[in-house]
Amino acid sequence: MGVNLTMTGNSQSEINNASPGCNYGIVALSHLRWSFVWQRPQQFLSRFAKTSPVLFVEEPEFNLEPGQKPQLELESVMENVTVAHIRLAQGTPRDEQFEATMRDLTEQAISEINTDGKFDQPLLWFYNPMDAPWALGQFNSRGVVYDCMDELSQFRFAPANLVQSEKLLLENADIVFTGGYELWTRKKAQHSNVHFFGCGVEYNHFALAQADETMIPEDVAHLASPILGWFGVIDERMDYDLVAALAAARPDWNFVMVGPVVKVDPNSLPQAPNIHWVGQRDYMVLPNYCKAFDVCMMSFAINEATEFINPTKALEYLSTGKPVISTPVKDVVRQYKDLVYIAATPDEFIQHAEAALGGEDAERVEQGVEKARNSSWESTVEQMQNLIAQAISTGGSQCEATSSA
Numbered sequence: 001m002g003v004n005l006t007m008t009g010n011s012q013s014e015i016n017n018a019s020p021g022c023n024y025g026i027v028a029l030s031h032l033r034w035s036f037v038w039q040r041p042q043q044f045l046s047r048f049a050k051t052s053p054v055l056f057v058e059e060p061e062f063n064l065e066p067g068q069k070p071q072l073e074l075e076s077v078m079e080n081v082t083v084a085h086i087r088l089a090q091g092t093p094r095d096e097q098f099e100a101t102m103r104d105l106t107e108q109a110i111s112e113i114n115t116d117g118k119f120d121q122p123l124l125w126f127y128n129p130m131d132a133p134w135a136l137g138q139f140n141s142r143g144v145v146y147d148c149m150d151e152l153s154q155f156r157f158a159p160a161n162l163v164q165s166e167k168l169l170l171e172n173a174d175i176v177f178t179g180g181y182e183l184w185t186r187k188k189a190q191h192s193n194v195h196f197f198g199c200g201v202e203y204n205h206f207a208l209a210q211a212d213e214t215m216i217p218e219d220v221a222h223l224a225s226p227i228l229g230w231f232g233v234i235d236e237r238m239d240y241d242l243v244a245a246l247a248a249a250r251p252d253w254n255f256v257m258v259g260p261v262v263k264v265d266p267n268s269l270p271q272a273p274n275i276h277w278v279g280q281r282d283y284m285v286l287p288n289y290c291k292a293f294d295v296c297m298m299s300f301a302i303n304e305a306t307e308f309i310n311p312t313k314a315l316e317y318l319s320t321g322k323p324v325i326s327t328p329v330k331d332v333v334r335q336y337k338d339l340v341y342i343a344a345t346p347d348e349f350i351q352h353a354e355a356a357l358g359g360e361d362a363e364r365v366e367q368g369v370e371k372a373r374n375s376s377w378e379s380t381v382e383q384m385q386n387l388i389a390q391a392i393s394t395g396g397s398q399c400e401a402t403s404s405a
Contacts, residue, residue, distance in 0.1 A: 024142060025053040025119040027110065029135055031128035033058050034083045037233055037260065038283035039312050040149045040179055041127055043200065047381040049080035053118055057106055059128065060086040072105045074112055084109040099134035110139060123392065126173070129166035136172050143392030144172055148187055149179040151308040175391035177384065180310030180331045193391055197384060198335065199312045200377030206319035207369075208287035216292045217285065219278060223254045226357050228325075229293035231258040231286050232313050234269075234277075239301040239327060244270035245346035253353075255297075258289050290320040295356050298326035298340070299349075314340065315375050318368035323356035325349055339368040 026048060030041055034056050045054050056077075064071065066089050073085040086105050092098060110119045124141040126132065127149065136144065146169050170176065170187070176194040178184040184196035208214045220227070228246070230238075234257060247255050251274055260280035261269070269277055281289065290296065296317035300306045310331040317324045318339060325341040326332045327349075333342055341352035355361060 023118060025055060025110075025114070025122045026125050027106070027119070027122045027139060027141070028054060028056045028125040029128050029131040030056060031059050031130070034077055034081075037280070040147070040199070043202075043312075043377050044147065044381060044384070045125075046078060046081060047377055048385070049078070051385070052123070053080045053082075053113070055082050055084060055109055055113060055119070055122075057084045057109065057131075058086065060088050060102070062088050062090050062092055064089045066090060070101050070105060072108055074109055082109075082113050102131070102134050103138055106135070107139065123388070126169055129162060129169045132165050132169040132172070136168065143174045143388070144169075145175055145177070145388060146170065146173040147177045147179075148183060151183060151186070175388060180308050181334055182330050183308040183310070186308065195384075195387060197380050198310045198331070199315055199375075200380050201312075201315035201319055201372050201375050202377065203315075203319045203373050203375070205284075206287050206290065206316045206372070207321070209290035209293075209320035209322065211291075214288055214291050217281075217288050220256050220276065220289065220292045223256065223276070223292070224252075225254075226294040226353075227254045227256055227292055228295045228297050228353060229256040229258065229289060230297045230299060231281070231289060232311075233262055234259045235262045235264055235305075236303070237300055237305045237309065239299050240268075240270050242299050242301075242327070242346055242349065243275065244272070246349060247272040247275045249346060249350055250274075250353075256289065256292065258286070286316070287320065290317070290322060293320070293322055295353050296320065296322050296324045298324065298329070298332065300327045300329050302327060302329070310335075315372045319372040321365060321369050323361070323365055324368065325352050325356065336368075336371075339364060339371055 026045070028041065028045055032041055034042060045056065048054060064087050068089050071087040075083045075085060077083050084106065086102070088101065110122065113119065121140050121142045123143050123145060124135060124139065125145045125147065127147055170191050173191065174193070176187055176191045177197050178187050178194060179198060181196055181198070184194060188194040243255060247270065253274060255275045256278060257276065258278045258281050298311060298313065298317070300309070300311070306329055309329060311329065314324070314332060314336055323341065324339070325343055328342050328344050332340060341356065343349035343352050
């Protein structure tokens with residue numbers, strides 16, 4: 001099995017000034033790719049990397065020719081964070097041999113980066129329950145963390161054995177975190193040590209949308225106001241009928257949708273002269289797009305896939321100083337109903353948008369900015385570090401908590 005090490009400098013400027021201070025590394029197993037949309041796994045682990053080196057093992061890519069040997073590439077994406085890219089042959093079945101290959105390549109990756117002994121007894125950190133059958137009990141781990149950010153079994157194309165794999169993970173986890181309150185209510189019935197930690201925000205980054213010097217990107221700079229905008233993954237969680245209805249009802253409004261299209265046919269997206277599917281854009285330029293927005297949209301469908309979500313974009317939108325309108329996602333209503341307009345129908349959405357565009361509730365916007373300003377990822381990570389230290393066997397595992405300053 002070949003291994004290729006590359007080093008790149010894709011660091012986030014606000015969070016790569018750390019000096020390692022913890023005596024163990026973290027092996028994170030994820031269904032999401034590090035270079036995909038910058039969200040909960042990247043926000044948390046980039047901060048844990050201030051005290052613990054992180055190996056981020058991605059879901060494998062099945063893109064090699066049949067008969068080719070599995071490949072491992074290690075990429076240093078920022079200080080103290082290494083991503084393991086695993087490539088397998090097309091059509092590789094998820095059988096016992098697949099599990100053995102994943103174990104071998106992960107063990108190889110650990111060996112390659114374990115230059116100072118911090119991965120002699122790493123902490124296993126799961127985002128993907130499907131990795132539990134091949135990873136649990138391996139790698140001489142000191143403890144198991146499950147950060148449950150979504151109810152993945154309710155997503156489109158979920159593996160048939162996902163529920164059973166998660167059951168195994170919950171039976172072996174020392175501590176469980178959930179990304180939403182509704183998700184916490186479900187998981188606390190399945191595990192005795194579950195903690196709800198919702199989203200934080202890089203306020204200073206998204207507040208750039210308020211700055212005079214922030215430039216609006218060329219691909220939307222020509223569009224006339226008002227502009228209602230979205231950024232994020234475009235998948236089965238979006239209410240496409242709502243978007244189409246809004247565009248038809250207000251042809252003089254522009255709707256800008258920024259983000260990658262995943263698990264849905266791009267040809268099925270609603271099309272109109274005033275709907276603009278921009279595609280994926282880098283996290284660093286999202287405030288630039290938000291500056292162009294007059295209203296930020298959380299146009300989520302109300303379905304199984306959104307029943308337990310706690311959208312990261314809520315606080316990110318609030319940081320921009322723009323009014324926010326959301327469909328009635330449970331966690332959004334519970335946490336932000338006084339800061340975000342809630343619309344259950346296209347007519348309600350339009351009514352709220354007209355009120356927002358008229359500046360009728362500027363105080364709501366200011367309160368949203370203040371809420372975001374006081375909701376840092378750092379304070380959450382500090383609490384999580386302390387809970388992990390209590391949950392796993394000590395014996396030198398305690399490390400200094402990250403400052404929340």
